[in-house]
Amino acid sequence: xxxxxKQYMNLFIEESKEHLQSMNDALLVLEKEKNNRELINEIxxxxxxxxxxxxxxxxxxxxxxTHEMENVLDEIRNKGIKLSExxxxxxxxCFDALDEIISYISEKGEEIDEQKDELISKLRGILKExxxxxxxxxxxxxxxxxxxxxxxxxxxxxxEKGFNPYKIQVYLRPDCMxxxxxxxxxxxxxxxxxxxxxxxPSVEDIEDEKFDFSFTIILLTNATREELIEEIYGISxxxxxxxxxxxxxxxxxxxKIDNEKEMIMPNAKKEEKISNMRVVQDQGKKRIAKTVRVDxxxxxxxxxxxxxLIIVKTRIDELKDNSNIEEMTYAIEYLERITTSLxxxxxxxxxxxxxxxxxxxxxxxxxxxxxxxKKVNLVMHGENTEVDRTVIDEIGDPLxxxxxxxxxxxxxxxxxxxxxxxxxxxxxxxxxYPDGNNVVIELSDDGNGIDFNKVKEKAVxxxxxxxxxVNEFSEEDLKNMLFEPGFSTSESITExxxxxxxxxxxxxxxxxINGSIELxxxxxxxxxxxxxxxxxxxIIQALxxxxxNETYAIPLSSITEIIIIDKDNIRNLQGQExxxxxxxxxxxxxxxxxxxxxxxxxxxxxxxxxxxxxxxxAALLVTSLIGQQEIVIKPLGKYLSNIRMFSGATILGNGNxxxxxxxxxxx
Amino acid sequence: xxxxVEKKYVIFKLEEEFYGLPISNVLSIERVxxxxxxxxxxxxxxxxxxxxxxxxxxxxxxxxxxxxxxxVNNSSRIIVIKDDEMIVGLMVDSSSEVLDISEESIxxxxxxxxxxxxxxxxxxxxxxxxxxxxxNVKKLLKH
Numbered sequence: 001x002x003x004x005x006k007q008y009m010n011l012f013i014e015e016s017k018e019h020l021q022s023m024n025d026a027l028l029v030l031e032k033e034k035n036n037r038e039l040i041n042e043i044x045x046x047x048x049x050x051x052x053x054x055x056x057x058x059x060x061x062x063x064x065x066t067h068e069m070e071n072v073l074d075e076i077r078n079k080g081i082k083l084s085e086x087x088x089x090x091x092x093x094c095f096d097a098l099d100e101i102i103s104y105i106s107e108k109g110e111e112i113d114e115q116k117d118e119l120i121s122k123l124r125g126i127l128k129e130x131x132x133x134x135x136x137x138x139x140x141x142x143x144x145x146x147x148x149x150x151x152x153x154x155x156x157x158x159x160e161k162g163f164n165p166y167k168i169q170v171y172l173r174p175d176c177m178x179x180x181x182x183x184x185x186x187x188x189x190x191x192x193x194x195x196x197x198x199x200x201p202s203v204e205d206i207e208d209e210k211f212d213f214s215f216t217i218i219l220l221t222n223a224t225r226e227e228l229i230e231e232i233y234g235i236s237x238x239x240x241x242x243x244x245x246x247x248x249x250x251x252x253x254x255x256k257i258d259n260e261k262e263m264i265m266p267n268a269k270k271e272e273k274i275s276n277m278r279v280v281q282d283q284g285k286k287r288i289a290k291t292v293r294v295d296x297x298x299x300x301x302x303x304x305x306x307x308x309l310i311i312v313k314t315r316i317d318e319l320k321d322n323s324n325i326e327e328m329t330y331a332i333e334y335l336e337r338i339t340t341s342l343x344x345x346x347x348x349x350x351x352x353x354x355x356x357x358x359x360x361x362x363x364x365x366x367x368x369x370x371x372x373x374k375k376v377n378l379v380m381h382g383e384n385t386e387v388d389r390t391v392i393d394e395i396g397d398p399l400x401x402x403x404x405x406x407x408x409x410x411x412x413x414x415x416x417x418x419x420x421x422x423x424x425x426x427x428x429x430x431x432x433y434p435d436g437n438n439v440v441i442e443l444s445d446d447g448n449g450i451d452f453n454k455v456k457e458k459a460v461x462x463x464x465x466x467x468x469x470v471n472e473f474s475e476e477d478l479k480n481m482l483f484e485p486g487f488s489t490s491e492s493i494t495e496x497x498x499x500x501x502x503x504x505x506x507x508x509x510x511x512x513i514n515g516s517i518e519l520x521x522x523x524x525x526x527x528x529x530x531x532x533x534x535x536x537x538x539i540i541q542a543l544x545x546x547x548x549n550e551t552y553a554i555p556l557s558s559i560t561e562i563i564i565i566d567k568d569n570i571r572n573l574q575g576q577e578x579x580x581x582x583x584x585x586x587x588x589x590x591x592x593x594x595x596x597x598x599x600x601x602x603x604x605x606x607x608x609x610x611x612x613x614x615x616x617x618a619a620l621l622v623t624s625l626i627g628q629q630e631i632v633i634k635p636l637g638k639y640l641s642n643i644r645m646f647s648g649a650t651i652l653g654n655g656n657x658x659x660x661x662x663x664x665x666x667x
Numbered sequence: 668x669x670x671x672v673e674k675k676y677v678i679f680k681l682e683e684e685f686y687g688l689p690i691s692n693v694l695s696i697e698r699v700x701x702x703x704x705x706x707x708x709x710x711x712x713x714x715x716x717x718x719x720x721x722x723x724x725x726x727x728x729x730x731x732x733x734x735x736x737x738x739v740n741n742s743s744r745i746i747v748i749k750d751d752e753m754i755v756g757l758m759v760d761s762s763s764e765v766l767d768i769s770e771e772s773i774x775x776x777x778x779x780x781x782x783x784x785x786x787x788x789x790x791x792x793x794x795x796x797x798x799x800x801x802x803n804v805k806k807l808l809k810h
Binding site (some may be wrong): 021304307308550594597635636637638639640642645646648649651655658659 | 808
């Protein structure tokens, strides 16, 4: 049995995660469309499915929590109760708790030993309120059966101590002028005789005269029924009084036990019910794409095979030049076609929609905007844009950081927005779209933009430059400064950001996956970050070059142009060699010196590869060009992780290794 | 009967001394193939080799332990070791055998002198006719 369950563990975790995601989606929409019954149904279905799954796996805390959720949702659904902000908040809390439980299970393989009592009592609280509300609507006849648990407990306790619980129904005379004053006298009198544990309508409502001519009180007292009646009739303007001794019904308790049984031991019939539910659910969510779960390791090995194939292809390619056999050419062309399509196919298998990263943001923005008391509307476009799985894992943290920044520093407080004549609700737009071999992610807000005067002050303050220097800086320089370590213009350190982790971390992370980040900002209009990341990290187009007699690869994506520079056009500016390129001066990088080599200067002309990083450019002087080639990036490994100049290595057709120059580290 | 705990060690030579590495850390022993230099790397990093499609860094164990650099010849070998996620090749002068060394025949390394080599030594194994210096893989893989 034990091992049987383990076998299903992965399935359980994966499915739970999927269900939780649809619950999250539904909750977020529900918050905006509180009357959407379909969404409540959806959440109910999810809670129900999760309950069944948890029960089967023996995760009782999870089963209990989902059971309580189910109760509340069922009530809401059947009674058409209007959802309040509080209820949605509690449901969100439940979602968080479930999320936590699932994460714990997936890590430890067992359930967290902590019952969600607080949350469960919050859920029961919803029902309590609703029941009382309802009993007012439906009249008083049912109310003793619907007394909430707290009252029942108190009554039971009182009974053990020898007090008698009485239900007292007081009818005032229809011509009574000051109903609440009269009721107050009754309350006062009864308080002297015992303890009032319950009143319907509530004391507040009675004080506000929100009742007709009768009200009900439950009193714990050691006075007799007759004494009570006599005392109450002593007050004027009382029409009638009914006093009944309350018999506590054991039924309530039994019912509870029944429920527990049901949820801990799902029997066959129950299972059937659940599978029915699933069918319904499948019809319910049409949007969710059909997916196949594949172990990433299997994909990696497939990817490695393709890598090998590409190496072989290159090798045959070289052979081709030395032979005239026609068939050979055909074979090679065929091989090339296959490798290309195989590469595409494998790439596609590895691709996942960026939605995987994006789908946590609506919730995050919702919570943050509540916390900061700002009104923010997050709009997302292009969630279907696909990127490599490895990229997905890396891009999440930087985006979270940027969105937090936007909310915290970008979007103004509501009153400030109104003053500036902006819409009350701030807007954050998150957009993803493919662009050639890259994916572009844009994050823009209509907040206050970046104040460059503050940036200047801060730059001087943290000693990046002097006051004189900073005034010489262009806007571009100042933007770059924002990405320096330790930079944050927020005046106050908040819980969210400004803890010394700045944009430099974001930038490093993005550059570590060969991406780039740019910033545009207009004061009082907003800020926009544009992130460019490669579709895949494993296979790239590169230019192979020779420096002295060593071969190196430069990623094609960072190359602007290849030019010939005349020796005379290289100028020396305080130790830095520069040249004029398209009207701009760009620095010269002598690769031979940098790589510890010595290339003989035979001619007056140099071959230069112009590379760029963002909008900065540099000219790399090389000895000769070999050509453009598709290369498979092999990481240098953990042992060489502190080598900065190279982003990896690749194996050439002849089996030799060539290092890939990391252009970002050179500029 | 007293049971003795024996461990297997891969034995190799640097100059005239014998050294050992726990066999559990050794992936393979390779003949020297073409090594691609890595510019601006520490002196003991010889470069990268292509090990059946994987790119593996190779370090010169002679330099790492404070001796003169290895003179590569026909008997030179690269011992590929693994620790945690790191896979590294060690260039040694020769390697030929695997030995069982029981725990009680391993002495603690002399603690007195501060010597560059001693940093990397886990113990001294005494086998009939030979003394084998047992190296600590984790320490070897630190820069």
